[in-house]
Amino acid sequence: MPNLIDKGTWVEIERIVLAAGERAPQVPDDTQRVPLVMRVKGFLMAAATVGTEVEVVTAAGRVSRGMLREANPAYSHTFGSPIGALAGIGGEVRAMLRDQGRIR
Amino acid sequence: MSHTKYEDLMAQRAEIMRQSVGLDYAQYTTGALAFDYERLLTDTGYNVEAAAAVQSHTAVGNTPLVELENVTALVRVVAKPGKGARIFIKDEAANPSGSFKDRRASLSIHEAKKRGYQGVVAATSGNYGAAVASQAAKAGLRCIIVQEAFDSRGVAQPEIAEKTRACEAYGAEVIRLSVGPELFYVFLGVLKDTGYFNASLYTPYSILGIETLGYELAGQVRHQTGRFPDVVIATHAGGGNVTGTTRGLRAAGAVDTEMVAASVDLSGLHMASDHDFNRKSFTTGHTGFSMPFTTWPDRVDVPRSAARPLRYMDRFVTVSQGEVFYITQALAELEGLERGPAGNTALAAAFAIARELNENQVIVVQETEYTGAGKHPLAQLNLARQMGVDVVRGDPKGNKPGERIVIPEHPVQINIVDVDLDHVRRSYLSKAIDTLPKGTHLSDVDFDFLVAETRTNRQYVQEVVDALQRKTG
Numbered sequence: 296m297p298n299l300i301d302k303g304t305w306v307e308i309e310r311i312v313l314a315a316g317e318r319a320p321q322v323p324d325d326t327q328r329v330p331l332v333m334r335v336k337g338f339l340m341a342a343a344t345v346g347t348e349v350e351v352v353t354a355a356g357r358v359s360r361g362m363l364r365e366a367n368p369a370y371s372h373t374f375g376s377p378i379g380a381l382a383g384i385g386g387e388v389r390a391m392l393r394d395q396g397r398i399r
Numbered sequence: 400m401s402h403t404k405y406e407d408l409m410a411q412r413a414e415i416m417r418q419s420v421g422l423d424y425a426q427y428t429t430g431a432l433a434f435d436y437e438r439l440l441t442d443t444g445y446n447v448e449a450a451a452a453v454q455s456h457t458a459v460g461n462t463p464l465v466e467l468e469n470v471t472a473l474v475r476v477v478a479k480p481g482k483g484a485r486i487f488i489k490d491e492a493a494n495p496s497g498s499f500k501d502r503r504a505s506l507s508i509h510e511a512k513k514r515g516y517q518g519v520v521a522a523t524s525g526n527y528g529a530a531v532a533s534q535a536a537k538a539g540l541r542c543i544i545v546q547e548a549f550d551s552r553g554v555a556q557p558e559i560a561e562k563t564r565a566c567e568a569y570g571a572e573v574i575r576l577s578v579g580p581e582l583f584y585v586f587l588g589v590l591k592d593t594g595y596f597n598a599s600l601y602t603p604y605s606i607l608g609i610e611t612l613g614y615e616l617a618g619q620v621r622h623q624t625g626r627f628p629d630v631v632i633a634t635h636a637g638g639g640n641v642t643g644t645t646r647g648l649r650a651a652g653a654v655d656t657e658m659v660a661a662s663v664d665l666s667g668l669h670m671a672s673d674h675d676f677n678r679k680s681f682t683t684g685h686t687g688f689s690m691p692f693t694t695w696p697d698r699v700d701v702p703r704s705a706a707r708p709l710r711y712m713d714r715f716v717t718v719s720q721g722e723v724f725y726i727t728q729a730l731a732e733l734e735g736l737e738r739g740p741a742g743n744t745a746l747a748a749a750f751a752i753a754r755e756l757n758e759n760q761v762i763v764v765q766e767t768e769y770t771g772a773g774k775h776p777l778a779q780l781n782l783a784r785q786m787g788v789d790v791v792r793g794d795p796k797g798n799k800p801g802e803r804i805v806i807p808e809h810p811v812q813i814n815i816v817d818v819d820l821d822h823v824r825r826s827y828l829s830k831a832i833d834t835l836p837k838g839t840h841l842s843d844v845d846f847d848f849l850v851a852e853t854r855t856n857r858q859y860v861q862e863v864v865d866a867l868q869r870k871t872g
Contacts (some may be wrong), residue, residue, distance in 0.1 A: 318581060322579055329551035331576060331577055353543075356541060357543075357592075372555065373778065374772055380806045384729060384806070
């Protein structure tokens with residue numbers, strides 16, 4: 296039995312705006328082969344399970360319709376691991392200014 | 400949004416635009432190609448002082464001008480004796496939402512409120528969305544931002560993911576789309592359904608809002624150095640930054656300052672390609688925008704763009720992604736300023752140009768922007784690696800957009816590549832002629848307009864146009 300997500304939960308929904316092959320004529324082939332997908336967040340208007348058609352009230356107060364993707368969608372963007380190719384730059388440029396007597 | 404067919408909705412474009420911008424652009428048409436650009440701007444009623452008054456109410460503008468003494472010293476390490484101009488940076492990250500885009504949003508939101516709109520909509524994946532959302536929050540207006548945010552695998556560009564978060568933090572509804580120019584179709588649908596104001600980046604309000612930046616900058620440089628800046632560099636994408644900043648400089652009397660437009664070179668990557676989308680480590684300030692918008696500014700979400708960069712730039716240069724990442728790191732570690740990619744694109748170019756100038760000359764990078772998770776070299780380079788792009792140190796000449804990012808091994812390797820402005824002007828004229836039905840007669844008004852657009856003369860325009868018309872028959 297799939298989990299029922301409560302009414303009022305902050306969720307993300309998804310909808311296909313233009314199907315693959317029905318894209319604007321000027322888009323390149325790789326884009327033409329995939330659909331134009333829209334995702335928007337809002338408060339779920341009635342309890343539902345992921346993958347079903349639902350309605351949400353968005354932050355602008357509008358009702359938007361689509362397939363329920365996820366409850367409490369995370370902000371998962373981050374910095375990630377340090378990058379070796381950047382790590383040495385600070386020491387190198389400081390050494391150049393140290394040679395000039397500009398910094399300690 | 401209702402499920403109107405693509406073509407049906409696009410056919411309603413003109414009427415939707417007229418209602419959502421509240422400007423009748425048709426009244427400014429003066430020829431087959433020409434329109435009265437100056438009157439389009441002045442009819443808004445805003446000059447620099449009036450714009451500054453609106454902006455001061457929301458703490459926009461009056462940002463610090465910081466001399467980058469250590470970066471200048473580094474330039475002089477690699478410059479010939481007597482060379483190496485003083486570099487200053489306008490710390491636009493100090494604006495409420497963290498970038499100069501607050502200036503662009505401020506007058507639009509002020510107008511939207513004054514005219515009784517219930518909300519505002521903007522199509523933008525960048526800082527402008529956060530700026531519109533921030534200004535709308537302060538004004539008590541509803542806000543919807545439409546972004547191109549993720550590829551067909553659902554992988555979000557990290558910088559745009561951060562903008563999504565920022566817009567939502569300011570209370571906006573964010574419509575996130577997969578890759579494609581049909582974003583405009585969704586945007587039109589939202590305008591039609593809501594009746595909200597179109598806070599386009601390209602209205603007169605958006606451009607007039609930037610004039611305060613150039614104006615402030617000129618005064619600050621004169622106060623701190625006793626002279627107007629010799630060179631101002633703006634990161635260039637859609638053209639608003641170059642246009643508004645130059646107009647502001649001129650309004651302050653800095654008429655001899657050289658205006659340089661700088662973009663990250665992303666040549667070879669297609670802007671509407673789902674495959675290429677996450678192989679770009681920059682989301683704006685790159686040639687994917689600056690080339691098409693310089694050669695044809697009216698490709699925008701309003702009938703006539705108020706951003707007309709070819710009228711204002713004296714020089715157009717590109718830098719590579721690796722050079723910008725290098726200077727970003729140097730700025731943080733030498734000046735204690737950890738800032739985002741937009742201003743640092745111009746800073747990489749400034750570093751190279753300062754080497755050509757004398758020690759007593761002054762060069763200004765006219766913006767910084769905030770940085771943070773996603774919107775950072777680490778996030779971009781980690782994504783690049785995940786997408787199979789090589790990240791190495793070496794000579795940036797080996798840079799290949801989408802395949803290899805080369806971080807310089809030494810500051811002497813930071814260089815600019817000049818874009819041939821003659822080629823850009825010819826391209827502009829070619830696109831202008833392409834918009835006309837065959838056999839259209841160009842009047843003197845049209846020629847005067849094209850001369851102003853390309854900053855050339857009648858003979859130049861006449862020769863290029865004649866050659867184009869001969870070719871097309």
